[in-house]
Amino acid sequence: MKKMLLCMALAGMLSVSTQAADKIKVGFISTLSGPGGVLGTSIRDGFELGLEANGGKLGGLPVELIIEDDQQKPDVAKQLADKMIKRDKVDFMTGIVFQNILQAAQNTVFGAKTYYVSANTGPSDLAGAHCNPYFFAVSWVSDSYSEATGKIMNDKFKKVFVVAVNYPGGLEVVDGFKRYYKGGYAGEAYTKIGQLDYAVEISQVRAAKPDAVFFFLPGGMGVNFIKQWHQAGMSKEFPLFGTGWSFDQDTLAVVGELAESALNASHWNVDFDNPANKKFVADFEKKYKRLPSEFAAQGYDVAMLLNAAVRDVKGNIGDKAALGAALQAARFESVRGAFRFNKNHFPIQNYYLRQVIKDDKGRFVNKTIGTIFTDHQDAYVSACPM
Numbered sequence: 001m002k003k004m005l006l007c008m009a010l011a012g013m014l015s016v017s018t019q020a021a022d023k024i025k026v027g028f029i030s031t032l033s034g035p036g037g038v039l040g041t042s043i044r045d046g047f048e049l050g051l052e053a054n055g056g057k058l059g060g061l062p063v064e065l066i067i068e069d070d071q072q073k074p075d076v077a078k079q080l081a082d083k084m085i086k087r088d089k090v091d092f093m094t095g096i097v098f099q100n101i102l103q104a105a106q107n108t109v110f111g112a113k114t115y116y117v118s119a120n121t122g123p124s125d126l127a128g129a130h131c132n133p134y135f136f137a138v139s140w141v142s143d144s145y146s147e148a149t150g151k152i153m154n155d156k157f158k159k160v161f162v163v164a165v166n167y168p169g170g171l172e173v174v175d176g177f178k179r180y181y182k183g184g185y186a187g188e189a190y191t192k193i194g195q196l197d198y199a200v201e202i203s204q205v206r207a208a209k210p211d212a213v214f215f216f217l218p219g220g221m222g223v224n225f226i227k228q229w230h231q232a233g234m235s236k237e238f239p240l241f242g243t244g245w246s247f248d249q250d251t252l253a254v255v256g257e258l259a260e261s262a263l264n265a266s267h268w269n270v271d272f273d274n275p276a277n278k279k280f281v282a283d284f285e286k287k288y289k290r291l292p293s294e295f296a297a298q299g300y301d302v303a304m305l306l307n308a309a310v311r312d313v314k315g316n317i318g319d320k321a322a323l324g325a326a327l328q329a330a331r332f333e334s335v336r337g338a339f340r341f342n343k344n345h346f347p348i349q350n351y352y353l354r355q356v357i358k359d360d361k362g363r364f365v366n367k368t369i370g371t372i373f374t375d376h377q378d379a380y381v382s383a384c385p386m
Contacts (some may be wrong), residue, residue: 020315023093024058025066026046026306027084029077030095032069035194035220038250039097039295040069040210041121045288046296048305049068052285058303059310070192072097081105086110091317092117094302097295098108099123108133113320115327117305119298124172127381128170131344136327138301138334140267140324141270141378142169142347143176145243146216148265148351148372150180153212153241159184159240163225165217166190173216173243175205178268179379186210191217196224202232202284212239215246222246229347230258244268244366247356248293252364262356265381267298268316268336269368276304280315291365293352297335308332342377344384352373 030040044067049061066088070077078094084090085108092115096102099121109116110132118137126132127141153160160183164170170190186208189201205213217225222242224332229235235258244266249352270281270291280300284292292300308319308324316321327367330339341350351373 010042010197014235019318019339020072021061021317023062024056024306024310024317025064025088025090025094027081027088027090027093028065028067028095028166029070029080029084029093029101030067031072031097031101034072035096036072036198036218037220038266039120039219039369041096041220042250042295043295045297046284046292047119047303049284049287049296050300050307051198052287053279054303054307058307059313061310061313062316067095069097072101074101077101077106078108081108085109085114090114093304094119096121098167099172100167100193101332102105103168103182106135115323117302117327119302120295121169123168124175124380127170127344127346127378128383129356129382129385131384131386133345133386135325136305136345139298140303141380142172143179144351144376144378145245145267146173146176146214147180147216147379148353148376149241149243149329151372153214153267154183154262157183157211157239161186161205161208161213163187163205163213163215163217164188164197165193165195165221167193171217176379177214181214182366191221193221196222198215198225198228202228202234203237205234206232208237211240214241216243218300220257223251226251226258236319244294244354245356247366248295249291249293249365250293251368252356253290257358259356260358264356264366265351265372266294266354266366267347267351268294269352269354271366271368272335272337274335274337277335277337280335289312289361298308301336301339303334304332304334305330308312342381343386344378344381345386346381348375348377352374355378
């Protein structure tokens with residue numbers, strides 16, 4: 001009798017795992033307030049637009065989207081992840097902007113064998129020795145953008161000054177920059193996360209007299225830095241370089257001409273000439289009355305990837321192995337063009353040189369002017385045991 005009951009229980013479990021779900025529950029935790037709130041808002045807007053493009057469904061199934069603000073606080077993110085996994089029983093999670101926020105939540109998510117598909121943060125430890133079958137990133141490893149920027153600056157300047165936010169993602173960005181910039185360093189300054197006054201750092205740059213400056217201060221931090229940089233007259237003395245995050249469309253909408261002619265590196269741009277991107281940019285501008293940023297593009301691609309994966313498993317999301325294989329296959333049209341994952345679940349992708357210009361509508365936008373890396377792989381994939 002005990003054996004029969006056990007067999008019946010196992011059969012019941014198997015039937016649950018192989019039957020199509022009746023809906024998909026997505027947990028979306030992001031920074032939606034404070035200096036980093038613009039980043040999370042753009043990711044959310046892009047993701048919701050992706051859902052809308054699929055008729056409010058993923059793989060043909062209706063979606064329940066649960067959105068929460070982590071307030072850029074690790075303890076809040078941990079509580080929200082616990083709630084979404086244990087009470088809401090979400091099928092997927094996404095949305096987190098900052099690496100230290102993901103670190104607070106990831107054990108809960110991975111422990112439940114729930115797939116987390118990142119629309120932004122890409123920690124190097126999850127790309128290398130600690131790569132995880134339940135983590136995918138449609139974005140990048142944190143230092144890939146800065147590797148591209150380092151390559152640009154290595155060919156132009158002999159001595160640079162580095163300004164970056166002091167948190168794990170920021171330190172990895174600097175590591176990536178140094179991997180490709182082999183010149184001298186006039187100095188380095190590391191700021192608090194959320195800092196909005198940069199008088200001290202700007203004074204340090206002026207005293208050091210570098211040939212150029214590389215900075216990484218995402219969101220509202222970067223907006224304030226660029227404004228204060230120009231107010232101090234620094235733009236007339238020192239060329240300023242950043243990653244695509246430093247000159248994303250949301251930042252340009254605020255700083256405008258202060259960023260004109262600035263060079264930066266990115267894996268995506270509004271001017272990419274492919275059908276998926278043209279539709280995305282047009283639909284985003286129509287819905288939100290602004291041009292999308294990289295963050296919005298990545299949120300949109302997450303929705304498209306999830307749609308393709310659920311479609312490919314015919315809604316049988318309980319089959320974790322099949323679902324993981326469908327995510328890895330990435331059979332969707334990305335706004336950046338051709339898309340493929342490496343074995344560590346991070347993209348192999350191109351990085352482009354962009355320059356801030358004023359377009360024919362009077363808007364400050366990035367123009368793609370060259371390719372820095374083709375089919376670039378991150379520096380950590382060889383250590384991934386998957």
